[in-house]
Amino acid sequence: xxxxxxxxxxxxxxxxxxxxxxxxxxxxxxxxxxxxxxxxxxxxxxxxxxxxxxxxxxxxxxxxxxxxxxxxxxxxxxxxxxxxxxxxxxxxxxxxxxxxxxxxxxxxxxxxxxxxxxxxxxxxxxxxxxxxxxxxxxxxxxxxxxxxxxxxxxxxxxxxxxxxxxxxxxxxxxxxxxxxxxxxxxxxxxxxxxxxxxxxxxxxxxxxxxxxxxxxxxxxxxxxxxxxxxxxxxxxxxxxxxxxxxxxxxxxxxx
Numbered sequence: 001x002x003x004x005x006x007x008x009x010x011x012x013x014x015x016x017x018x019x020x021x022x023x024x025x026x027x028x029x030x031x032x033x034x035x036x037x038x039x040x041x042x043x044x045x046x047x048x049x050x051x052x053x054x055x056x057x058x059x060x061x062x063x064x065x066x067x068x069x070x071x072x073x074x075x076x077x078x079x080x081x082x083x084x085x086x087x088x089x090x091x092x093x094x095x096x097x098x099x100x101x102x103x104x105x106x107x108x109x110x111x112x113x114x115x116x117x118x119x120x121x122x123x124x125x126x127x128x129x130x131x132x133x134x135x136x137x138x139x140x141x142x143x144x145x146x147x148x149x150x151x152x153x154x155x156x157x158x159x160x161x162x163x164x165x166x167x168x169x170x171x172x173x174x175x176x177x178x179x180x181x182x183x184x185x186x187x188x189x190x191x192x193x194x195x196x197x198x199x200x201x202x203x204x205x206x207x208x209x210x211x212x213x214x215x216x217x218x219x220x221x222x223x224x225x226x227x228x229x230x231x232x233x234x235x236x237x238x239x240x241x242x243x244x245x246x247x248x249x250x251x252x253x254x255x
Contacts, residue, residue, distance in 0.1 A: 008202075012045050020206040024062055024213030026236065035059050035153070035178075036113055037236060038206070040243045048105045048247070050199060052097065052148075053189040057203025060182035062210035066175040073172040078163060081135040082156065083180050086143030090181060093147025094188035100148070103248045110244030112145055112155065113237050119158050130162035146181045147188070153178050157233075 008016075019041040026037060035055065043051045067074070100108070138159045145155060153174050160170050190200075 008045065013205075016042055016045060016202075016206060017209045020058060020209040021213040024210035025217040035062075036109065036240045036244075039109065040240050042206075043106075043244075043247060046202075052105070053186075054199045054203045054206070056182045056186045056189060057200055058206040058210065059178065060186055061204070061207025062214060063175045063179040063182060065211045065214045067172065067179050073166075073169040074176055075160075075163070075165060075169055075173040078135060078160060078165070078173050079176050081132055082139035082142065082177055085136050085139040086146065086177070086181065087184055089140050089143030090147040090184045091188055093144045094185050095147075097148055097189070103252045105148075106244045106248035108145075108148055110241045110248065113241035113244065115155070117234055117237055119155070122158075129164075130159045134159055135163070142177075143181070147185060 019038055023035075023038040023041070038058070039051055039055055042055065046054060138156060142153075142155055156174060156177065157170075160173060165173060
């Protein structure tokens with residue numbers, strides 16, 4: 001696996017930086033979607049194998065900024081109950097990541113994105129209230145998927161909203177959880193030689209490009225209703241999920 005900035009070219013690098021900025025605006029406004037939307041743009045340029053390790057660095061910076069911008073709405077109890085079981089699952093799954101094929105990675109990313117929509121609607125229609133034990137179980141599932149893909153924060157959407165969090169508290173708490181996720185995941189990828197100096201540099205550059213976008217998205221979030229927030233999130237999830245399945249089909253047809 002190799003990723004050399006000179007091989008990308010200035011045009012593609014500029015495109016990636018613009019994509020990081022614009023998707024972080026969406027991420028700042030919705031709390032989710034930015035990661036997998038950026039992955040959808042970056043994967044054809046960088047390759048599916050390298051995209052998750054690189055974006056782990058990018059999202060570490062992005063989630064850190066979003067957590068700071070929304071720190072007043074942070075739900076500490078939900079954060080602790082999810083991250084404690086998530087961390088060991090992230091480590092185990094991230095160590096397995098390097099053994100997956102490109103098509104498998106694309107299918108996994110698409111499945112994670114699309115499965116969150118019916119899961120959220122089912123929990124809402126069933127009026128399920130999130131218990132402490134549900135947070136713990138969700139943390140384990142989230143951690144496992146986090147070690148293998150970008151965008152699993154959407155799987156936490158039903159349990160966090162079921163806890164009664166409004167859109168700002170949801171964004172703040174999920175940002176803190178995702179920040180922890182990306183710190184752990186980046187460390188594992190580094191030890192497993194899935195991150196080298198060039199991919200680390202690219203991840204940092206993209207991460208820095210997300211900071212102003214996150215700030216703009218925060219302003220949009222404050223003017224958005226909870227209902228519109230959910231609608232926009234689901235539209236973006238469908239687009240992103242279908243894109244990953246299309247990528248899987250292309251890889252399978254070329255193999």
